[in-house]
Amino acid sequence: MAGIQCCRNPPAVSSSSGSGCVEEIGGLKSYVSGSLDSKLGILLVSDVFGYEAPNLRNLADKVAAAGFYVVVPDFFHGDPYTSDKDVWVWLESHGTDVGTEEAKSVVEALKYKGISAVGAAGTCWGGKVVGELAKSDDLKAIVMMHPGLVTVDDIKEIKVPISILGAEIDHLCPPELVKQFEQVLQTKSEQVASFVKIFNGVEHGWTVRYDIENKEAVKHAEEAHTNMLEWLSKYVK
Numbered sequence: 001m002a003g004i005q006c007c008r009n010p011p012a013v014s015s016s017s018g019s020g021c022v023e024e025i026g027g028l029k030s031y032v033s034g035s036l037d038s039k040l041g042i043l044l045v046s047d048v049f050g051y052e053a054p055n056l057r058n059l060a061d062k063v064a065a066a067g068f069y070v071v072v073p074d075f076f077h078g079d080p081y082t083s084d085k086d087v088w089v090w091l092e093s094h095g096t097d098v099g100t101e102e103a104k105s106v107v108e109a110l111k112y113k114g115i116s117a118v119g120a121a122g123t124c125w126g127g128k129v130v131g132e133l134a135k136s137d138d139l140k141a142i143v144m145m146h147p148g149l150v151t152v153d154d155i156k157e158i159k160v161p162i163s164i165l166g167a168e169i170d171h172l173c174p175p176e177l178v179k180q181f182e183q184v185l186q187t188k189s190e191q192v193a194s195f196v197k198i199f200n201g202v203e204h205g206w207t208v209r210y211d212i213e214n215k216e217a218v219k220h221a222e223e224a225h226t227n228m229l230e231w232l233s234k235y236v237k
Contacts, residue, residue: 018031018033018058025071025073025106026106026109027105028077028102029074030071031051031057031060031072032071032072033060033061033069033070034063034070035064035069036069036114036115038068039116040067040115040118040237041068041110041117041118041119042068042071042120042236043073043107043110043130044056044059044060044070044072044122045073045075045099045126045127045130046072046080046208047124047209048080048090049080050074050075050076050080051073051076053208053209055210055212056072060072062225063232066229066232068232073103073106075094075099075102075103075129079094081094100129118138118236119140120133120141121144122142122147123147123208124145125148125149126147127144127145127148127149128148128154131150131154131155134158135154135157135159136159141160141162141231141232141236142158142160142162143162143163143164143165143231143232144163144164145207145228146165146167146170146204146205147173148172152177155181156188159192160192162193163197163228163231164194166178166196166198166199167198167203167204167205168199168200169201169204179198181196195227206220
């Protein structure tokens with residue numbers, strides 16, 4: 001997963017981004033958007049750049065506006081990847097295995113708050129985490145957007161409806177691998193609903209690490225956001 005694509009186009013971080021607020025959920029500082037009254041929760045898991053990224057928080061607000069209570073935890077405990085770090089060294093202390101266990105605590109905390117159905121979406125690093133969560137039936141559905149570290153064997157263990165949104169230009173999760181994921185999911189279509197789509201002309205990270213001044217980039221990202229919301233709205237209820 002680690003490579004130039006997962007480290008490209010770092011966001012201009014601002015903790016004040018978004019219309020939500022920051023509070024502790026499941027032991028983690030988290031950006032929260034939406035109302036608990038909806039009873040429908042979405043766990044949004046970041047890429048290596050962490051939970052403060054403006055585009056990610058704006059996506060959380062967009063999901064919240066669709067009727068969900070959205071939580072974006074700080075799985076990196078104030079230490080997201082930055083360009084002055086060796087990504088391989090950074091990953092050694094920020095593994096998806098630890099993130100998965102912490103994510104389980106967040107899901108439990110959401111249910112304790114009265115959320116009756118929880119779904120999850122993740123990008124890059126976060127795609128692996130939500131995939132691990134989907135190997136049990138604790139979630140209603142997941143969406144992976146340009147996931148990293150996900151294997152064919154992982155997909156074989158998925159137990160909940162899954163949408164995979166891949167990029168045409170992706171060295172971490174190339175179209176060939178995404179098509180293998182699709183083939184596996186087709187063999188278990190009676191047990192697990194799935195939707196797989198490869199977006200032409202975009203690179204790894206396009207859903208959250210786009211230039212807001214680039215109309216074409218925004219258009220591609222918004223198409224993916226729409227697909228994500230359609231999937232979550234269909235199954236998280």
